[in-house]
Amino acid sequence: MTATHILTYARDLTGGGVERAMLRLAGGWLAAGRRVTLVIGRAQGPLRAELPAGIELVELGGPLRVVTAALPREVRARRPDVIFCAGNQYTGIALLTRLRLGRACPPIVAKMSNAARRGDHGRMVDAGHRVWLRLHGRFLDWLVAMTPATATEAAAATRMAGRTSVIPNPPPVPLGAPPPPLPPGRFVLGVGRLAGQKRWDRLIAAMPLLPEVEVVILGEGTERAVLGRQAAALGVAARLHLPGHAADPLGAMARAAVLALTSDYEGVPGVLREALSVGTPVVATEASPAVREIVADPSLGSVVARDDAPGLVTALRYWLGETERPMPVPMPGSDSVAKYLALFDGLVGG
8 A cells, every 4th residue: 555645743943953854755755656734833934945845834823832732633634644743852742643543543753862871861861751752652753764774773662673774964065155244264053043952052162272263153042032132241253144044054064174963862963964965074072873873984073072172172173274174975864765655555555
């Protein structure tokens, strides 16, 4: 049998990597002749320009809790063959949908978008998170991870061994959008939401020890004011640039001396793969098992412990002084759309 109708859902289009990858996949499924419905709280944000032609958009006009309440009703009314849960932040909605619909719920496939072991959890929260992950096998039909190491970790954490696949995100399609204004000299680039998870404060804290180096962070989020105050307190505000969301960051990546990722936790950070695809070295924290899978050779960049501030500075200094860039590394995922469709068809046929 064929999964002719795929339904997915999201909070909004403000620009997260989970939602961006979801839209790439949806565009591929549509191009393959499948029907795709996107149920969304608010269809506003920078990613609206990336909505693929032909997608059936159901805008609910409210926050995530509205999506949570409405999704079972939308599934019942639209009768999709499969539900795709695009990331960890949406699995709670998948659970409630399964509970509400029972046997009438179509197969649910979820993508593990963050590491099973979070770097921002204390002992009690971490214990609760482990219990939550162990429940996933009871309401999900299949789990997708983006690298072998994250698949092994996810399968163990969710107890879904035998129901886990490795499928990378599809590579980005260059949009041809002009890059934001960039400093004329060598600069460090960060790409990601201005949110606590990304820990851009670590990068800003390194700036006094990197004199005359400019830092550009492409992204938007709730931490903008906090990061601005930190930069001002350290006397580096004039060297910190926060131009906002960039529709196509590849041009900025190609110009940067080094790309930095300073997160507490990640799934499989696509920005590392994107930077390496244009020959830009990377400096990243050990935010997930996938980081060392991507930065597989010392010639590609450096991986440091999350809270190793001296190590972060040392790595940034090295790559800022290095004039020989890595050879571009092709991104995986050219066959990801087909792999997802084969998985969906197998679940529907089974």
